[in-house]
Amino acid sequence: MNTSEQNAPVHTAGAAEEGRPSLSALLLDPSFWADWASVVGLVGLVIVFGISQPVFLSVANLQALLLAAAILVVLSIGQTFVVATAGIDLSLAAAVMLGAIILGLVNAAGYGIFLACVLAVLATSAVGFLNGVLITAGKIPDFVVTLGTLSGITGLGLILSGGEPTMVGSTFLLRLASGSFGPFGYPVWVAIAAVVVAHIALYHTRFGVHLLATGGQTESARSLGIRTNRVKIAAYTISGFCAGIAALLLVARIGSAEPQINTSLLLNSVAAVVLGGVSLFGGRASILGPAIGALMLTALVNGLTLLSVSAFYQPLAVGAIVVLAALIMRYQK
Amino acid sequence: MSAVNHSPSSEAILACEGLSKHFGGIRAFTDVAFQARRGEVTAVIGDNGAGKSTLIRCLVGVHVPDAGEIFFDGRPHPFANPDEARKAGIETVHQNLALIDELTVAQNLFLNREIVRRIGPFALLDRTAMKQQARAMLSRLSINMPSVSQRVRRLSGGQRQAISICRAAGSGAKLVVMDEPTAALGVQETANVEALIRRLREQEVSVILVSHNFDQVRRLSDQIWVMRAGRMVATVRSSQTTGNELVALVTGAA
Numbered sequence: 001m002n003t004s005e006q007n008a009p010v011h012t013a014g015a016a017e018e019g020r021p022s023l024s025a026l027l028l029d030p031s032f033w034a035d036w037a038s039v040v041g042l043v044g045l046v047i048v049f050g051i052s053q054p055v056f057l058s059v060a061n062l063q064a065l066l067l068a069a070a071i072l073v074v075l076s077i078g079q080t081f082v083v084a085t086a087g088i089d090l091s092l093a094a095a096v097m098l099g100a101i102i103l104g105l106v107n108a109a110g111y112g113i114f115l116a117c118v119l120a121v122l123a124t125s126a127v128g129f130l131n132g133v134l135i136t137a138g139k140i141p142d143f144v145v146t147l148g149t150l151s152g153i154t155g156l157g158l159i160l161s162g163g164e165p166t167m168v169g170s171t172f173l174l175r176l177a178s179g180s181f182g183p184f185g186y187p188v189w190v191a192i193a194a195v196v197v198a199h200i201a202l203y204h205t206r207f208g209v210h211l212l213a214t215g216g217q218t219e220s221a222r223s224l225g226i227r228t229n230r231v232k233i234a235a236y237t238i239s240g241f242c243a244g245i246a247a248l249l250l251v252a253r254i255g256s257a258e259p260q261i262n263t264s265l266l267l268n269s270v271a272a273v274v275l276g277g278v279s280l281f282g283g284r285a286s287i288l289g290p291a292i293g294a295l296m297l298t299a300l301v302n303g304l305t306l307l308s309v310s311a312f313y314q315p316l317a318v319g320a321i322v323v324l325a326a327l328i329m330r331y332q333k
Numbered sequence: 334m335s336a337v338n339h340s341p342s343s344e345a346i347l348a349c350e351g352l353s354k355h356f357g358g359i360r361a362f363t364d365v366a367f368q369a370r371r372g373e374v375t376a377v378i379g380d381n382g383a384g385k386s387t388l389i390r391c392l393v394g395v396h397v398p399d400a401g402e403i404f405f406d407g408r409p410h411p412f413a414n415p416d417e418a419r420k421a422g423i424e425t426v427h428q429n430l431a432l433i434d435e436l437t438v439a440q441n442l443f444l445n446r447e448i449v450r451r452i453g454p455f456a457l458l459d460r461t462a463m464k465q466q467a468r469a470m471l472s473r474l475s476i477n478m479p480s481v482s483q484r485v486r487r488l489s490g491g492q493r494q495a496i497s498i499c500r501a502a503g504s505g506a507k508l509v510v511m512d513e514p515t516a517a518l519g520v521q522e523t524a525n526v527e528a529l530i531r532r533l534r535e536q537e538v539s540v541i542l543v544s545h546n547f548d549q550v551r552r553l554s555d556q557i558w559v560m561r562a563g564r565m566v567a568t569v570r571s572s573q574t575t576g577n578e579l580v581a582l583v584t585g586a587a
Contacts, residue, residue, distance in 0.1 A: 200457070203458075204457045204458050204460075205449075205455075205456065205457060205458060206445075206447045206449065206456065206458065208458075209436070209440055209444065209447060209458070210445070212433070212435060212436060213433045213436060213444055215435075216433040216434055216435040216436065217431075217432070217433050217434065219429070219431075220427075220429065220430075220431035220432060220433055221431075221433065221444075221445075223395075223415060223425075223427055223431045224419075224431055224444050224445045225415060225416035225419055225445050226444070226445050279435070283433065283434070283435035283436075284435045
């Protein structure tokens with residue numbers, strides 16, 4: 001999609017260097033489209049689906065879409081912090097499963113839902129911390145470590161749960177899933193809060209600058225006294241924390257803790273990050289981009305479902321869009 | 334403090350005595366005595382592998398020497414790591430410049446020294462203040478930069494070198510250490526960086542300059558130290574030497 005806008009000649013890319021570029025120069029600049037791929041994609045999808053299936057634009061459907069997107073938005077934020085350090089967290093979806101199972105088991109053991117939620121988030125944060133320590137202190141490549149923890153915590157989840165789902169009949173989680181404040185359901189507010197906090201952390205704190213510096217040029221950052229290993233560990237811990245929040249939202253949504261990994265959550269979190277204009281080589285990130293990327297991917301699935309396209313085609317569509325987005329990223333300056 | 338009396342000279346901002354460093358079986362340098370005087374540009378020259386860079390790295394805390402003593406401002410064994418050296422007032426312009434391409438000029442100038450506003454328990458970046466001070470730092474050294482909000486990736490080699498030197502000098506550093514600052518630059522850019530080093534000296538910042546370029550060293554420095562095969566073999570005043578003498582000292586033909 002949006003290939004028509006991609007025909008801009010590459011040699012104009014440097015034309016708008018001095019001062020504020022004019023709108024036309026901006027629209028002819030491929031880097032502009034690369035930076036805003038997720039927004040352009042979302043707007044494009046809304047137009048296409050809105051015309052072909054007007055129900056798509058109904059308030060009820062848009063609210064359902066946002067609710068469905070909340071989990072992916074939270075996970076994409078976690079993934080963004082890791083990708084910003086030039087890493088990747090493949091254990092994200094498995095951590096969600098582990099968090100869900102711990103939540104279910106602690107709740108079923110009668111310790112109360114709040115303790116269950118806290119322990120679930122602590123457990124997934126600990127997984128992230130462990131990832132960070134193994135990658136920095138162990139000097140093992142990120143994808144090997146997180147692939148290892150993916151398998152490890154999948155096994156742990158199966159062992160703990162005995163492979164059986166646990167029902168979680170909590171009024172608190174029920175209210176979290178179905179209640180709303182103003183126009184949005186609570187999960188949407190959780191996602192919005194995560195976006196705001198993460199945006200401030202990335203753009204308005206020293207940690208954010210050090211994170212981007214670590215991802216951009218680790219050696220340079222270290223020679224200026226930035227503790228790059230700590231920064232990386234923090235990024236993975238944030239990713240784990242986000243997985244914990246996502247686990248709460250997931251259990252609230254489906255009413256039980258399933259010992260099953262939703263692999264599309266992992267793939268889509270990486271896809272949202274790529275769509276959001278975050279460099280996979282690190283050093284360049286935003287929060288709004290991946291959040292909108294997550295919305296876009298959810299809108300895609302939602303729209304295709306409304307158009308009665310078989311669910312079998314949805315991964316194909318997501319895959320095509322992600323590869324396309326990665327191609328567009330090559331024009332990023 | 335009796336330690337002050339151990340200092341080789343009160344004129345020295347940075348000095349060392351009997352300094353040795355080896356990596357496994359390979360000797361980087363042995364029994365080196367060296368000093369950089371306050372307010373002067375001190376050059377260290379030598380052939381490839383003479384031990385210049387390793388000596389500099391030991392002096393600024395990157396490596397820990399195996400033997401010998403380092404004095405900064407008269408104080409012995411000053412730094413355990415580069416961070417401490419930086420806090421004490423030694424700034425290093427690394428050969429790779431240590432710039433972060435994806436960050437802006439202002440962000441690079443204030444990297445790991447960010448200005449923050451405290452709001453309750455939170456510390457938020459004061460970007461406006463950093464941009465203003467970044468402009469002031471650049472103009473103090475007459476560095477021409479279209480915008481401090483520009484990403485460093487888009488700058489030329491000379492501009493990048495200037496940013497790196499500006500960052501080193503801008504923090505009120507007592508001593509700026511530069512390792513081959515013009516090695517990768519063109520003629521015009523080299524001239525700009527040399528002018529920058531002169532301005533630093535005018536502002537009474539002490540400079541240690543590692544270089545291959547004997548003409549440049551004679552133009553810029555007050556005192557020249559010569560290393561050869563891991564030893565400090567000579568030191569001369571720049572005004573009292575010739576290019577031929579330096580070549581002879583470096584190659585050992587003298």
